Amino acid sequence: MARPTPLSGFPEWLPTGRVVEQHVLDVLRRTFELHGFAGIETRAVEPLDQLLRKGETSKEVYVLRRLQEEGTADGGAEQAAAGLGLHFDLTVPLARYVIENAGRLTFPFRRYQIQKVWRGERPQDGRFREFTQADIDVVGQSTLPYHLEVELPLVIAAAFAALAEIGVPPVRILVNNRKVMEGFSRGLGLEDVEAVLRSVDKLDKVGPEGVTALLAAEAGASPDQAAAMLELAGVHGDDATVVDRVRDLARRLEIQDEMLDLGLTELHQLISAASRRAPGTVVADLKIARGLDYYTGSVYETVLVGHEQLGSICSGGRYDALATDGSTTYPGVGLSIGVSRLVSRLLSAGLVEATRAVPSAVLVAVVDEESRAASDEVAAGLRGRGIPVEVAPTAAKFGKQIRYADRRGIPFVWFPSAGDEPAAHQVKDIRSGEQAEADPTTWQPPAQDLHPRAVPGGGGPGAA
């Protein structure tokens, strides 16, 4: 085949990039499990009618068709009728999984899910057609206490705190509460809350004048009402005084609304807990609206500090009706990390890099093909003690075998004893050139050389 070119929107990493991605995924999994989230996977496909329930996403869906569907009598017709598409997020599948298995799950159901999703969008920087998401959600049966809206962004904060040591920049988790916006909006006399939210959500894109125009056109807002909404949207801060400022604003504008009060009490609770448990990471930002109309309480967006133009790398919120089976409603709160968007930036900006491309800490040299079994035996012994090892592919001259290890980034080369004397084994650190006798039953590489690691990069591109 001719040299193929990469497919736009479908990112792939070289082995070093995968080391970085795998480290990120391992940290996420570990953090989620420490917080009691159970891992699940769902199938990649969902019935089209489920995927298209929200009209706005319809254009993003990849539809599946069996190549020879017409020709098969068995599943073709049934499947074409059902219509399957690739999932574009992990929330629609979660809702379906919860309803399907409700009787076999315990609630509140705490789950994490790390999988690929697909969207037929136009690819651009940080926006892919295939990408990995890492989601955490807690789903209740009929009820879901508010404190989970406090806990979930703190789990995300803990995950990113753990990622800081490999060079991932700090994050800022921006939070708001739909009840505050809705109560404030109604208190102002603007009843089409959805239109208000949609307009405010565009603030970063169209600026204050644009939002004022949108609010007038779509929500019938007067210049004063629009100015008040913009004043609310301008409030932000990482301590509880932010709530006082909204209260002051409401008092000045003579807004009284029960939902606003409830929302502010909630937001106060979140910001207080966050400033104690993850100081500086969680910031109230009253302009965060999130376009999606199913959020009903807290909403979250997350930026990588210094890379704000990348957009949100972790978003979510509270939804009172994640799913319903007719008799029971399942409220939920969740956040979704855009792993591919994050890793792509970590690699392209050289923020994180891998110490080597291969797992092997040791290359066992081969004296000659007749004694390959002796090298295999040394390798098996080292592996039995948890040391990743490969055996040289050919019994070339030792200099060539050392260069082979060097090219792969393998730090140690093992020279097996030619005879039966165990003391005659030697191991060479090919970085320092130091060579010493070593006992295959006890020798250990330094801990930092045992596995490839993700480490802070030089800052320049090239890790990918």
Add this chain to the structure above:
Amino acid sequence: MARPTPLSGFPEWLPTGRVVEQHVLDVLRRTFELHGFAGIETRAVEPLDQLLRKGETSKEVYVLRRLQEEGTADGGAEQAAAGLGLHFDLTVPLARYVIENAGRLTFPFRRYQIQKVWRGERPQDGRFREFTQADIDVVGQSTLPYHLEVELPLVIAAAFAALAEIGVPPVRILVNNRKVMEGFSRGLGLEDVEAVLRSVDKLDKVGPEGVTALLAAEAGASPDQAAAMLELAGVHGDDATVVDRVRDLARRLEIQDEMLDLGLTELHQLISAASRRAPGTVVADLKIARGLDYYTGSVYETVLVGHEQLGSICSGGRYDALATDGSTTYPGVGLSIGVSRLVSRLLSAGLVEATRAVPSAVLVAVVDEESRAASDEVAAGLRGRGIPVEVAPTAAKFGKQIRYADRRGIPFVWFPSAGDEPAAHQVKDIRSGEQAEADPTTWQPPAQDLHPRAVPGGGGPGAA
């Protein structure tokens, strides 16, 4: 939504099933990395023309289409022209990845890859439309030494040896060598080797008479020639004498063929090494042909002992031309584990089960909502020492909180000190009922309770 029903051929596990699957995947990853295989992932899609190079797989491919492809000027036309399908294995993507990145990889390239694949086949027991494969391959540039054909099945043997402790039945890796079959066949005077291999490959399905008929019809074999091929196919054994038996057979039939000799030397090398390093696991079975025409050396199939009717759970072989870019050819040898087929059987037969459905080892009780922060603090401290913890969702009566932990399978409930005295913390093992004072800065659960584990099951169905 009405209660959805599972989609045939698209398996999903409950959280306990996922604990088992995740353990299997972790063991595979660890084993592959100990042997120096680097993990990669490739995109889920490949151009259709690449997927359809082998005509026989065409009916299995799922083709993608963007729902509103017609309506978009940007990528629609280009994409429809290119035509994308979901990969049906991890070998086609590997070949493409190697060619695309040849200049940035070091050869022999040792990689493992654990991903979902899709085939639009009719679902049946152990045969899915979406399933997880775990592949290892070594790809050389122009050359690839034979000893890798010895090493790879031994890596698989090591992986299954590590899985035995959770209750996975032993495996038998059946090996053969295409050179033996090809040399023997030509030595007999049967020149259409592909037809011979295809016929012998059906032995288990159609029996010896059926194969005799097939050999006559498709390869023009006389009754004597067919009988000789069947005699070869009947040879099996796990020590080097199996090679002697083939040599004796060839001598008796006066077959002389260089390729046969080379194949037997290779097979002897494999069986000798295997009987030393994984005694009883690797068995030469001269009827293993593998239908696919790209294998050129060793071929492998693997059965789960006691579950042979499930079919092969790990297959592969040597291919001299995995990929070629016109100037360079890349030979490879690889094996692919059908993880979903394996896990599905482990769960449905109750061979392996999970100790619990949730990661949490501890539920921290909440005295009242006012003191939730104190419980959160205990939880954070325990997590900081690597103990998975969740905090009770409501400050119900302790009896109710204990029942909550019990329902989730969480072994310990922590009762935080009401005041400031650390000595007043108590922890209860809810299985034994034992309760004792505990220091949140030092307490550890027993190692076997720290994480959910996969363990041998009772043998009856129900683990899923």
